Amino acid sequence: MRVDQVRMRMVRARLTRPFENRWQRFETWTKLVVQVDSDGLSGLGECTAMETPFYNYETVETAWHILERYLAPIVLAAPDTDPLTAASAWRHINGHEEAKAALECALWDLRARAAGLPLCQELGGRRVSVPVAATVGIEPSIDELLAAVGAARDAGFRRVRIKIRPGWDVVPVREVRAAFPELPLIADANAAYGSGDLDHVSTLDKFGPLAIEQPFGSTDLETTADLQRRLATSVCLDESVKGLADVERAHRMRACRVVNIKVGRVGGLAEAVRVHDFCLDNGIATFVGAKYEIGVGRLTNLALATLPNMTLPSDVGPSSRYYVDDGVDHGVTLARPGWVEPSAAPGIGACLTDGVTTIRETVLRARTAPCR
Structure with a gap:
């Protein structure tokens, strides 16, 4: 062919x-x-x-x-x-x-x-149920943030990520943790902080989030490693990992305990699988991250999320949570509250x-x- x-x-x-x-x-x-x-x-x-x-x-x-x-x-x-x-x-x-x-x-x-074959099997995964997480952006107020997180929790999502930035960090994390003490929570900074913010970012540790995601710039693994040494909370890397070589370096520096694997960021599914396999072999937890994909990318992510080291809930929630219409005929839907499952159809199973x-x-x- x-x-x-x-x-x-x-x-x-x-x-x-x-x-x-x-x-x-x-x-x-x-x-x-x-x-x-x-x-x-x-x-x-x-x-x-x-x-x-x-x-x-x-x-x-x-x-x-x-x-x-x-x-x-x-x-x-x-x-x-x-x-x-x-x-x-x-x-x-x-x-x-x-x-x-x-x-x-x-x-x-x-x-x-x-x-x-379904894409998940072609990648080496299985047709298994996958726990899903929700992402909540920066909201106009704390009350609206709590309402959005509560709606995600009530819909059965197994973990919630909230976006943070300077001026919108300690109070949102504190209030979400107080309102939902049992809900696994990731505070995602999208590299919003610099080395001078190390002490400030460290204060988030006392609220017991599941992880603090990409607090510093993508190339600043030294400061990230310093932060990880200070915390009981895991540091999660996102923008820092553009391929296998980056996660190998981060592991040598003990800069993280979690990696968010995004297919686009690492250049495709083959490299994503290589990053997954390295993390599996070295005790680094992983999940599939997302950037508001429509149906095509969301179904691709779901296939990757069936690999064995995707031990944390992945960003492969139902399309209807994010889009009025995501442009595919068989999008991602909940098999039961908090869980999704790949289609049995060949490939991603949609057009x-x-x-x-x-x-x-x-x-x-x-x-x-x-x-x-």
């Missing part, structure tokens, strides 16, 4: 309620969906890059350019549709992990559909619908050689 064509679609989906992180507030989310076609089969992948270069330097616009100009031509010129072949062929392209992951995930979905607004679309077909 060879890839006959690559279809790229920029889409926009409406959120069920506004979401705010340390940088901005959202009412809609723009996504780039990649489809690869081969011998009558199609595979789907979602690019997790955002509209803004705050979480990562990549955006949906840069990803579109890299996919159209460089990555898709490589795949269209490749001798087969294997995602590992593609990843090896584009190793000379520096960075752009989220663009690479979108195409690589589409190839994994295609591979699983061709094999007649695109017209439930999202298409902003831009293009189809690329085979040409003689990839751009260099």
